[in-house]
Amino acid sequence: MITAHGPILPLILPLAVAILLLFLPRRAQRLTRMLSVAGSVVQVGLGLLLLRTVAEGTQLVYRLGDWPAPYGIMLVVDRLAAWLLLTSALLALCALIYALAGGDREGRYFHVLFQMQIFGISGAFVTGDLFNLFVFFEVLLISSYSLLLHGGGGPRTRAGLHYVILNLLGSAIFLLAAGLIYSSCGSLNFAHLAQLMAGLDDSQLALARTGGLLLLVVFALKAGIMPLHLWLPAAYSETSAPIAALFAIMTKIGLYAILRMSTLVFGSSAGSLADLYLPWLLPLALLTLLIGAAGALAAARLGRLAAYLIILSVGTLLTAFAGGTGGIAAGLYYLPHSTFAAASLFLCAGALRRCRPVIGDQLIADGDLPQPLIMGGTFFLAAMAISGLPPFSGFIAKLLILKALPQVLVWGMILTTALAAVIALARGGNQIFLAASGPMTLPRGGKSVVLVTSLWEVPAIAGLLILIFILTLAAGPALEFTQDTARQILEPANYIQAVLGGG
Amino acid sequence: MEILIALIIGLLSGCGVYLLLQARTFSVVLGLTLLSYGINLFLFATGRLVIGQPPVLSAVSSPADPLPQALVLTAIVIGFAMTAFAIMLSLRAQAELGNDHVDGEQP
Numbered sequence: 001m002i003t004a005h006g007p008i009l010p011l012i013l014p015l016a017v018a019i020l021l022l023f024l025p026r027r028a029q030r031l032t033r034m035l036s037v038a039g040s041v042v043q044v045g046l047g048l049l050l051l052r053t054v055a056e057g058t059q060l061v062y063r064l065g066d067w068p069a070p071y072g073i074m075l076v077v078d079r080l081a082a083w084l085l086l087t088s089a090l091l092a093l094c095a096l097i098y099a100l101a102g103g104d105r106e107g108r109y110f111h112v113l114f115q116m117q118i119f120g121i122s123g124a125f126v127t128g129d130l131f132n133l134f135v136f137f138e139v140l141l142i143s144s145y146s147l148l149l150h151g152g153g154g155p156r157t158r159a160g161l162h163y164v165i166l167n168l169l170g171s172a173i174f175l176l177a178a179g180l181i182y183s184s185c186g187s188l189n190f191a192h193l194a195q196l197m198a199g200l201d202d203s204q205l206a207l208a209r210t211g212g213l214l215l216l217v218v219f220a221l222k223a224g225i226m227p228l229h230l231w232l233p234a235a236y237s238e239t240s241a242p243i244a245a246l247f248a249i250m251t252k253i254g255l256y257a258i259l260r261m262s263t264l265v266f267g268s269s270a271g272s273l274a275d276l277y278l279p280w281l282l283p284l285a286l287l288t289l290l291i292g293a294a295g296a297l298a299a300a301r302l303g304r305l306a307a308y309l310i311i312l313s314v315g316t317l318l319t320a321f322a323g324g325t326g327g328i329a330a331g332l333y334y335l336p337h338s339t340f341a342a343a344s345l346f347l348c349a350g351a352l353r354r355c356r357p358v359i360g361d362q363l364i365a366d367g368d369l370p371q372p373l374i375m376g377g378t379f380f381l382a383a384m385a386i387s388g389l390p391p392f393s394g395f396i397a398k399l400l401i402l403k404a405l406p407q408v409l410v411w412g413m414i415l416t417t418a419l420a421a422v423i424a425l426a427r428g429g430n431q432i433f434l435a436a437s438g439p440m441t442l443p444r445g446g447k448s449v450v451l452v453t454s455l456w457e458v459p460a461i462a463g464l465l466i467l468i469f470i471l472t473l474a475a476g477p478a479l480e481f482t483q484d485t486a487r488q489i490l491e492p493a494n495y496i497q498a499v500l501g502g503g
Numbered sequence: 504m505e506i507l508i509a510l511i512i513g514l515l516s517g518c519g520v521y522l523l524l525q526a527r528t529f530s531v532v533l534g535l536t537l538l539s540y541g542i543n544l545f546l547f548a549t550g551r552l553v554i555g556q557p558p559v560l561s562a563v564s565s566p567a568d569p570l571p572q573a574l575v576l577t578a579i580v581i582g583f584a585m586t587a588f589a590i591m592l593s594l595r596a597q598a599e600l601g602n603d604h605v606d607g608e609q610p
Contacts, residue, residue: 131574138581145588149595157596158607161528164592165605168535168585169523175542175578182571183549 002053007062007075010046010085010122013039018115026108033100036111040093043118047086054082055481057488059498061128069500070192074128076499079485080332081125084256087336088121088249090467091343098347098460099242101354106151106240113150117143117246124253128499130178130188133257137174137222141167144250147243148235159234166231170221173214180211190264191499194492198271205272212266212276216258223254225318226287229311233295236310237303241350242460244303245343251314252335259321259328263489269496281322286413288315293420302349302361305428306342309386312421313338316401316414323404328486330400333479337393337471341386344464348379351457352432363431376433378461383425385468388418393472400479508548515541526610528593528603535589539582546575 002009017039024032054060054077062075077085096114104110120140127133145167149160182188184207185196200208217228224232232251236244262277270276292312299305317338320331349361355369369375388394398418402411471478488494515537522534550568558569593603600607 131577135577135581138585142584142588145592149592152595152599154599154607157592157599161592161596161605161607164589165523165531165535168589169538171581171585172535172538172542175546178574179542179546179549179571182574183551188570 002049003060005062006050006053006060007077007126008064010043010050010089011075011119011126013043013046014115014119014122018112018119021112021115022109029105032111033104036115037093037096037100039115040089040096040118043089043122044086044093047082047089050077051082051086053077054079055484057484057494059495061498070129070187070189073132074189074191074499075126076128076190076495077126078495079481079488080256080259083332083481083485084125084252084335085122087252087339088118088125090336091249091339091464092118092121092246094340094460094463094467095242095246095343095347097456097463098245098350099240099456101456101460103151103240103242103350109146110150113143113146114246117147119143121249121253125256128190130181130190130193134171134174134178137253138171140250140253141171144247147246148239150243151240153238156238159231159238163231163235166221170218174218177211177214177218180207180214184208184211189499190260191492191496193265194267194269194496195500197265197273198269200271200273209273209276212261212273215261216277216280219254219257219261220284221254223251223258223314223318224288224311225254225284225314226291229288229291229314232311233299233304233307236307236346237301237349241347241353244306244346244350245464248310248339248343248346251310252317252339255314255317255321255335258318259489262321263328264492264495267492268490269492278322281318282410285315285318285322286409288312288318289413289417290315293417293424296424297420299424299428300363302352302363302428302432303346305363305424306345306349306386309345309421309424310338310342312417313342313386315417316398319405319410319414320401323401325483325486325490326404327401328490329479329483330397330404332482332485333471333475334394334397334401337397337468338386340464340467340471341382341392341394344378344382344461344468345386347457347461347464348375348382351375351378351461354457363428365431365433369433372433374458376429378458378465379429379433381465382461383429385465387421387425389422391472392468393475394468396472396475396479504552504554508544508552512541512544512548515544526604526606528596528605531605532586532589532593536582536586539578539586543575543578543582546578547571 021032060077064073120136120143123136127136145164184204185193187193221228266273266276268274292308292315295308296305299308317331320327352361385392388398519534519538522530550571553567556563556567558567560566597603602609
């Protein structure tokens with residue numbers, strides 16, 4: 001079952017749950033929540049199952065309608081796809097549990113949109129051709145537009161407008177790039193493209209190169225890489241906490257697409273187009289690190305700080321992806337860690353906003369913060385994790401990234417920006433929690449309701465932190481897996497063989 | 504015909520980009536629409552321009568490529584939905600922020 005139909009199950013499940021939830025009446029809130037959570041739990045199970053199935057190095061190929069390659073639509077699950085599927089499923093489950101604290105009641109179709117979002121994300125990871133990557137990007141984008149605006153409000157709408165318009169432009173460029181690649185190669189299947197790239201003649205080469213680099217622009221927009229990151233801080237910090245936490249995986253989808261394209265389509269077998277992306281990765285990564293660190297230092301609110309730390313982690317990951325097998329392996333180990341850590345920080349910011357209805361998540365002290373120990377403790381752990389301090393997996397990952405790229409510039413940038421992140425987080429924590437026992441800095445006006453941290457918020461944040469602990473404790477097997485993954489994607493011949501068969 | 508198609512695509516995309524850079528949401532939505540028209544035409548042309556041939560491999564020496572047609576159809580449907588969403592969002596921004604500037608406030 002799992003080998004025959006495995007790749008399509010993580011797509012069908014959220015889609016079916018979303019359609020089912022659409023039929024439930026509005027008053028059946030309990031049932032809606034139970035179904036949605038059950039769907040997400042099963043999705044995690046599917047992720048684990050797929051990971052176990054592909055761990056030995058096989059690629060699961062699913063031909064929709066059993067059309068032969070390269071004409072039909074393919075879904076492919078290899079180690080990379082399974083790793084990301086599991087990461088996104090775990091993240092989604094934690095974000096969903098947090099949303100049960102009340103975020104899901106701000107609008108009517110929260111759970112439907114949430115499941116559709118998971119459908120789009122999973123689809124982007126398993127699809128085996130360029131046009132379906134576009135389609136799944138659109139599925140996850142339109143869900144993300146609606147989720148981003150969920151609950152409404154002026155600042156949220158303004159951030160959403162920028163996000164939507166920029167991403168519509170990104171989709172237009174995606175189509176342009178896909179068209180260029182199709183017109184030069186005559187195929188859209190990743191594996192087939194990888195074969196065709198080597199045999200292009202000079203007249204088609206320029207078109208394919210343009211298409212490939214335009215794709216890099218699109219993926220850089222999704223990932224929030226340096227010149228195209230401007231939409232990210234506003235969008236992530238204005239939306240509700242569970243959605244911001246779920247969006248922590250969205251930048252990684254852009255990075256996944258960059259990794260997939262650069263290792264498979266423009267990989268070692270692509271002839272004169274081989275390593276098309278490689279010269280761009282490191283400069284872009286270092287600039288992204290710089291802007292992320294600067295933004296984190298300048299942030300005046302916890303949500304915005306977390307958003308800039310996301311940009312920082314994107315820069316770190318992109319640096320890692322420029323570092324060959326060792327770098328990619330370290331990056332893939334850092335990816336779930338940074339996703340969970342950033343998400344937990346967004347959830348902390350959300351809990352803070354609920355507890356302090358007037359000043360929200362601004363980096364200001366407030367005399368009577370309810371449950372300061374829980375709030376401060378979770379913030380402290382999340383901050384330790386995201387800045388990559390020793391006991392956590394981020395430290396191991398960063399160490400390996402540094403080991404893979406022994407260059408002065410890279411070391412200098414990564415270490416300086418990590419220090420900047422630590423300073424920004426320490427300052428933020430100081431201003432919110434440590435100064436809280438001192439005199440009030442703000443008048444108490446309008447602060448009649450003190451909301452206690454909800455029952456669902458603590459397990460969600462704790463869940464993410466536990467995942468980071470597990471990742472740290474299981475660093476040995478996890479790193480072994482990511483090293484196998486890096487080796488597998490850097491040898492695209494097996495993937496091509498698995499998809500296209502003998503020919 | 505190639506030159507004509509190329510000119511039309513260029514004109515549509517050029518106007519689209521110009522309108523996209525305007526400060527009012529209405530022009531931006533129009534710009535996105537024009538840009539997507541230009542790109543749909545471009546996608547259509549990626550299968551090479553063939554007139555009067557069936558899109559099936561048969562006795563014809565140069566059949567029309569059916570794949571770009573399928574791609575364009577998908578792109579049109581998605582573009583249509585996205586335009587509708589962008590219009591609704593613009594209206595909501597106008598209602599919530601009180602003006603139609605893309606930054607939500609008059610400069």
